[in-house]
Amino acid sequence: MATTIADIRGLSVTFPSKKGTVRAVDAVDLSIEEGSIFGIAGESGCGKTTIGLSLLGMIREPGSVEGTIAVNGKDVTSLRGEERRLFRWKEVSMVFQGAMNSLNPVSSVGEQITEVIIDHTGGTRKEAMNRAADLLRKVRLPSDILRRYPHQLSGGQKQRVVIAMAIALSPKLIIADEPTTALDVVSQEHILRLLKEVVKASGSTVVIISHDLSLIADMCDRLAVMYLGRIVESGRAQDVLSSPAHPYTRALIDSNITLDKRGKKVESIPGYPPSPINLPSNCRFSGRCPFATNECFDSEPPASTLEDGRVVYCYHPRHGNEGK
Amino acid sequence: MKENETIAMDRVSVRFTSQGRVVPALDDITTTFRLSELVSVVGESGAGKTTLGRALLGLAKPDSGAVMFRGRNIHRLGKREMKDFRKHVQVVFQDPYDVMNPKHVVLDYLSMPLRFISGVSSRADLRSSCSGLLDQVGLEREFLSKYPHQLSGGQKQRIAIARALATEPDFIVADEPTSMLDASAAAGILNLLRKLAAKRGMGYMIITHNMGVAAYASDRIVVMYSGKVVEDSAADDIVNAPRHPYTSVLISHAPLSQRSERKLLAERDGSDADPDATDPWKLSGCRYFARCPRGTEECRKVFPALSTVPGGGSVACWNPLVNDDGSRVS
Amino acid sequence: MKIRESKLERLFRTESGTDTFLKKLLMSRGGMTGLIILCALAVISLLSSVIAPYSPYAIIAKPYLSPSSVHLFGTDGLGRDIFSQMIYGTSLSLEIGFVSAIGITTIGTLVGIVSGYVGSYVDEVLMRFVDVMLVIPSIAFMIFVSTIMGPGVISVLTVIIVFGWPPMSRMVRSQVLSLKKRGFVESAVVSNSTKPFILFRMILPNITSLILANALLAVIYAIIADASLAFIGLASTTSYSWGTVLYNAQVEGAIYHNGILWITLPGLAIAVTGIAMTLLARAFGDITDPRYSTEGR
Numbered sequence: 001m002a003t004t005i006a007d008i009r010g011l012s013v014t015f016p017s018k019k020g021t022v023r024a025v026d027a028v029d030l031s032i033e034e035g036s037i038f039g040i041a042g043e044s045g046c047g048k049t050t051i052g053l054s055l056l057g058m059i060r061e062p063g064s065v066e067g068t069i070a071v072n073g074k075d076v077t078s079l080r081g082e083e084r085r086l087f088r089w090k091e092v093s094m095v096f097q098g099a100m101n102s103l104n105p106v107s108s109v110g111e112q113i114t115e116v117i118i119d120h121t122g123g124t125r126k127e128a129m130n131r132a133a134d135l136l137r138k139v140r141l142p143s144d145i146l147r148r149y150p151h152q153l154s155g156g157q158k159q160r161v162v163i164a165m166a167i168a169l170s171p172k173l174i175i176a177d178e179p180t181t182a183l184d185v186v187s188q189e190h191i192l193r194l195l196k197e198v199v200k201a202s203g204s205t206v207v208i209i210s211h212d213l214s215l216i217a218d219m220c221d222r223l224a225v226m227y228l229g230r231i232v233e234s235g236r237a238q239d240v241l242s243s244p245a246h247p248y249t250r251a252l253i254d255s256n257i258t259l260d261k262r263g264k265k266v267e268s269i270p271g272y273p274p275s276p277i278n279l280p281s282n283c284r285f286s287g288r289c290p291f292a293t294n295e296c297f298d299s300e301p302p303a304s305t306l307e308d309g310r311v312v313y314c315y316h317p318r319h320g321n322e323g324k
Numbered sequence: 325m326k327e328n329e330t331i332a333m334d335r336v337s338v339r340f341t342s343q344g345r346v347v348p349a350l351d352d353i354t355t356t357f358r359l360s361e362l363v364s365v366v367g368e369s370g371a372g373k374t375t376l377g378r379a380l381l382g383l384a385k386p387d388s389g390a391v392m393f394r395g396r397n398i399h400r401l402g403k404r405e406m407k408d409f410r411k412h413v414q415v416v417f418q419d420p421y422d423v424m425n426p427k428h429v430v431l432d433y434l435s436m437p438l439r440f441i442s443g444v445s446s447r448a449d450l451r452s453s454c455s456g457l458l459d460q461v462g463l464e465r466e467f468l469s470k471y472p473h474q475l476s477g478g479q480k481q482r483i484a485i486a487r488a489l490a491t492e493p494d495f496i497v498a499d500e501p502t503s504m505l506d507a508s509a510a511a512g513i514l515n516l517l518r519k520l521a522a523k524r525g526m527g528y529m530i531i532t533h534n535m536g537v538a539a540y541a542s543d544r545i546v547v548m549y550s551g552k553v554v555e556d557s558a559a560d561d562i563v564n565a566p567r568h569p570y571t572s573v574l575i576s577h578a579p580l581s582q583r584s585e586r587k588l589l590a591e592r593d594g595s596d597a598d599p600d601a602t603d604p605w606k607l608s609g610c611r612y613f614a615r616c617p618r619g620t621e622e623c624r625k626v627f628p629a630l631s632t633v634p635g636g637g638s639v640a641c642w643n644p645l646v647n648d649d650g651s652r653v654s
Numbered sequence: 655m656k657i658r659e660s661k662l663e664r665l666f667r668t669e670s671g672t673d674t675f676l677k678k679l680l681m682s683r684g685g686m687t688g689l690i691i692l693c694a695l696a697v698i699s700l701l702s703s704v705i706a707p708y709s710p711y712a713i714i715a716k717p718y719l720s721p722s723s724v725h726l727f728g729t730d731g732l733g734r735d736i737f738s739q740m741i742y743g744t745s746l747s748l749e750i751g752f753v754s755a756i757g758i759t760t761i762g763t764l765v766g767i768v769s770g771y772v773g774s775y776v777d778e779v780l781m782r783f784v785d786v787m788l789v790i791p792s793i794a795f796m797i798f799v800s801t802i803m804g805p806g807v808i809s810v811l812t813v814i815i816v817f818g819w820p821p822m823s824r825m826v827r828s829q830v831l832s833l834k835k836r837g838f839v840e841s842a843v844v845s846n847s848t849k850p851f852i853l854f855r856m857i858l859p860n861i862t863s864l865i866l867a868n869a870l871l872a873v874i875y876a877i878i879a880d881a882s883l884a885f886i887g888l889a890s891t892t893s894y895s896w897g898t899v900l901y902n903a904q905v906e907g908a909i910y911h912n913g914i915l916w917i918t919l920p921g922l923a924i925a926v927t928g929i930a931m932t933l934l935a936r937a938f939g940d941i942t943d944p945r946y947s948t949e950g951r
């Protein structure tokens with residue numbers, strides 16, 4: 001039995017807004033095994049980034065966090081000041097969504113990586129520079145990239161630089177938020193393979209967040225599918241992808257346009273997700289679900305566990321899988 | 325008459341100067357698109373796809389060569405003819421988050437082509453035409469009074485398509501219409517484009533880096549690499565029997581619906597290597613040479629011209645993956 | 655480049671909120687402070703004849719009197735009341751500030767828009783001209799103007815405006831250039847929109863807040879420039895601005911006659927006005943920052 005690196009219990013994250021309270025994440029339980037690759041998938045706005053930020057203890061005022069988050073045995077919500085500063089980057093780090101486009105345009109890649117290192121380890125510039133060169137090798141970039149500026153790099157190279165920064169202090173847990181969005185398919189694959197290598201080489205754990213389920217399903221060990229702040233299905237990636245149990249997971253997979261869909265009709269999920277303000281107390285997907293029954297419109301489905309250990313929040317799991 | 329319904333590029337080159345060197349974003353491209361055609365342009369970022377689309381629309385002026393619409397150079401059109409061109413050839417820009425003026429509502433946005441091309445002027449007429457357009461893209465008329473920041477990416481993309489449809493064009497160029505969207509929204513957009521094409525006999529060009537999208541939405545696929553067209557064939561041929569080594573790399577990277585141990589061609593494709601070593605602009609021969617597993621001395625020296633191959637389509641490669649008799653190279 | 659665009663992005667948010675611009679301005683602490691100071695200054699200048707106990711030109715006491723309850727800031731070398739001069743100076747300084755700002759903004763915006771929008775050789779010519787303007791030694795030109803036109807408010811305004819608009823036009827031009835590449839402008843182009851439509855409905859609305867913010871900063875630039883012009887003898891001797899008061903303090907040797915207030919007050923007034931304008935301009939920027947917008951996705 002592998003040890004658990006991150007454990008989330010009953011996590012809810014809310015943000016006040018003019019129109020009411022936004023429940024970005026609602027009563028989520030998650031546990032992530034050390035040394036694995038964990039995926040979080042779901043349409044944009046379902047709360048993936050918010051979970052990532054929660055793991056780093058980075059939900060800022062006026063957002064509020066309920067529930068417990070334990071990472072590497074530490075209670076994240078109670079960390080403060082210097083302790084919290086060291087916790088971030090050293091124990092958990094994050095490749096932020098769109099970070100590759102917010103690299104500082106006026107300092108070189110080398111300066112930016114060494115800055116992170118010196119800031120947290122306090123070593124000399126020279127040591128940091130050696131470490132930076134080392135990191136670049138790890139993310140498979142030539143070392144002369146150190147002297148270049150962000151605008152001289154391709155999208156894929158910038159993303160590698162950002163990953164190099166995230167692994168600079170050898171954190172136990174790395175969260176990669178939409179690491180491949182905005183890259184072309186060829187670069188996407190390289191980045192995913194790189195993340196996989198990182199896990200293998202260092203034994204760290206990676207959480208990959210993406211709106212593209214089938215993209216990450218290929219490389220994750222386990223994954224969780226989110227809808228409107230809730231996890232609707234979680235389990236081994238292989239199982240989820242080959243026989244999705246929740247109708248939403250099914251729809252998400254089916255709506256993905258892939259090479260083998262040529263000549264077939266890909267169905268998009270009808271309608272739009274409801275607003276995260278004033279969430280309904282029934283199944284959140286019921287309004288868009290082709291299999292919804294009265295039950296689904298009345299109350300929220302409890303968790304049910306399938307034979308393969310998958311957890312599904314649905315009154316009719318596996319519905320619509322017939323003939324598959 | 326029908327043969328004349330085309331938009332064609334005749335030896336078009338577009339060059340940009342960046343960091344002191346000249347980048348030929350389009351290098352001597354000659355190709356013809358029928359207005360009723362469903363075509364995709366595929367390639368990795370920087371291949372020149374956007375520039376190709378912009379040149380077709382007259383938004384990027386060729387440094388040499390000409391873009392011909394129904395046999396006339398689009399840069400020599402008078403005011404009236406330009407209006408006619410804009411009526412028939414429309415565009416959906418790459419970034420849905422940027423296509424609407426943040427100070428305008430959807431009605432203002434959709435009214436533009438109606439006012440300036442179709443000559444609709446009364447407020448009531450504009451309103452009813454615009455709700456008709458929204459209806460075509462599956463949105464309710466309430467959206468007319470919304471500002472862009474009140475719309476999701478998928479909704480913005482639909483509205484951008486509605487604007488392009490306003491003049492009932494014959495041909496729409498859509499630049500990465502799905503790359504900024506969730507999978508479900510992306511499928512919705514492509515289905516919409518397909519449906520409209522089928523219903524109205526309209527053609528389109530979809531620009532994408534994703535071979536899956538191209539295969540799903542089009543009958544013909546043009547593969548670009550570093551400002552050159554390297555393969556231009558029927559979609560079925562491209563998917564089932566790619567002839568250019570680069571096409572086969574794109575195919576192997578296209579997403580599949582089931583988990584698979586993909587053949588990671590990229591390993592020897594060299595796209596993972598330092599781009600300076602594979603810098604296409606430094607090569608006099610085939611641009612793809614530095615990354616190509618099949619490269620020979622000939623490839624290094626001379627750029628292979630795009631030429632037709634047996635079984636249809638054309639490819640620019642000295643050592644294509646298909647033999648002269650049409651069989652696959654093993 | 656990057657920074658400029660994000661700045662632009664911030665500007666785009668203004669219209670969308672349900673709150674009016676003014677309400678947002680009042681809700682921001684800095685904007686509110688700036689507005690209060692500006693209103694106070696406006697009241698002083700409108701009511702200067704009521705507030706000031708004496709005429710600024712009237713010799714009403716002995717020269718070089720120290721501040722007292724009768725002459726709050728003392729008297730100058732001719733025996734004129736400095737407090738009254740400061741009050742009347744408020745009016746002229748603000749007038750110079752605002753009139754110049756209007757001139758600078760109008761010319762700068764016009765040239766910037768034409769240059770950026772029309773492009774090609776028109777742009778070349780205009781921008782070369784701006785370059786020349788920026789390298790002309792302004793002192794030489796000022797002396798030239800003062801010899802031709804003689805000292806006075808009109809000369810001061812001329813000089814300030816002539817040297818104030820070129821940087822403004824550069825800023826506007828670069829904004830127009832980056833807007834021209836934006837998707838929504840290109841959408842208008844492919845919709846066959848007319849040039850005036852693109853200019854007035856697409857480009858202008860998206861640079862107005864930036865222009866306004868810069869106009870506010872131009873006010874304080876003009877007030878400072880007026881004070882400096884006094885020192886090369888271009889200021890009007892027949893009317894008082896804060897600059898003239900300061901100039902007089904210097905030439906009449908205030909420092910040897912206990913005139914600390916006399917010297918510091920004009921500077922202080924200019925500084926306070928500067929703070930007000932900067933606060934207002936900053937509030938403009940902040941209001942349009944998406945981070946401050948409570949809605950938006």
Ligand SMILES: Nc1ncnc2c1ncn2[C@@H]1O[C@H](COP(=O)(O)OP(=O)(O)O)[C@@H](O)[C@H]1O
Pocket residue numbers: 015016017022023024042043044045046047048049050051063276951
């Ligand atoms: N700082 C915030 N203030 C208000 N609402 C927020 C904030 N951060 C996220 N949200 C809202 O929470 C929901 C989930 O957001 P996010 O976690 O970013 O989703 P995802 O990463 O899955 O796209 C969205 O509805 C979003 O608008």
Ligand SMILES: Nc1ncnc2c1ncn2[C@@H]1O[C@H](COP(=O)(O)OP(=O)(O)O)[C@@H](O)[C@H]1O
Pocket residue numbers: 340341342347348349367368369370371372373374375376
């Ligand atoms: N306005 C521009 N200025 C300078 N270089 C440009 C400009 N537009 C495109 N390029 C360059 O031209 C090449 C092709 O670009 P583009 O057509 O956008 O490719 P794609 O759409 O396939 O990603 C790239 O190398 C790009 O950097």
Ligand SMILES: [Mg+2]
Pocket residue numbers: 045048049050097177
């Ligand atoms: Mg996110």
Ligand SMILES: [Mg+2]
Pocket residue numbers: 373374375418
């Ligand atoms: Mg492009």
